Amino acid sequence: MLQRRHLLAAALVPSLARAQGQDPRLAPRTAGRPDARAEVIEYFSLTCSHCADFHKTTWPRVKQELVETGQVRMVWRDFPLDPLALSAAAVARALPVASYEGYISALFATQDRWAFARGVDNKEEVFRIAALAGMARAAFDAAWADDELKRAVLETRLAGEREHRVNATPTFVFGGNRSVSGAIAYDRFAAEAAR
Template identity: 60%
Template sequence: MSIARRHLFLATPMLALAPGLALAQGSNAADPRLGERSAGRADAPVTVIEYFSLTCSHCAAFHNQTWPQVKSRLVEAGKLRLVWRDFPLDQLALAAAVVARSLPAERYEGFVSALFTSQDRWAFARGADNIGEIAKVAALAGMSRAQVDAALADQALQRGILEMRMKGQQEHQVSSTPTFVFNGRPSPGSLTYERFAELAGVSGS
């Protein structure tokens, strides 16, 4: 199935993108699929939040080029924890986020990384079967096509992801992706490893 791109507006009218959905604040808490997705020790001295969209080419550039260095030199060294928060920019990004959140938490990072690596194929290829391509990646993570379709039909999960986006706008003034939050201060745009480490206030040499 090919999904027509429609922009998710930066205010409440973005709900027009997901017909029939109405936000219910606080509904995320009871759904483990909407729990925190992160990499790094819970007691790491520095926590950085990343708001991202799976159809954002700048987000893909960060994850494909910079994230491997951040992970090996900072996260795995116990210096930093990265928390991922969904900020879908369009309907296709929302669909991909729904599938990602439906996987077990331990498979989340690998699936998201695989989607970013193959973004040109499933998100931007002309005439692509967008959902079919996402389902192929999900199959490698152990998710059947029937499970993918069931996830995509789950309006509660869609609502929760849109609430996460709204919270990012309200709490951190996020208006573009990627946006990183360092010590409460948002920094939009893809970052080099050196700039990321500088803003995080950590040494990764």
């Protein structure tokens, strides 16, 4: 699996410093106050079942008890594991910032229908969710086909590999330097965030 990941990244990623500095779609996606006591970075793939498990079972409590109370600022970073996750991440980036969290949460909640179901048109299933988030068909098709945006998303992934040694999803980075992988439970998340 790791080789396939590296091949995906190598195939699509030239240097994108120029695009990242200018494209608002590449701005950080966060939840919580900038002055929160702790910042937690989550590297995730939209087709990762462990990521979906975290977002369905643990994230709602983290959001309510830690993010909304000002204790934690969550920063989401794309780490797509396959071309479908990459395309869905590009669509997420093309949505308005205010729609981002709801869209990725909806993708995780319905992951079994759009990512793993047999005989479905993955693109059409992802579009249905994007449409619920307010995205028009033309905007969706443009984001799905935007190779420059996909390259930039992959650059985020490569930066995670370099800076935080991410090699699995989800990976949470606490305090800028402590990495924990897997769909961790709320108690562990809260304890790591409080350190």
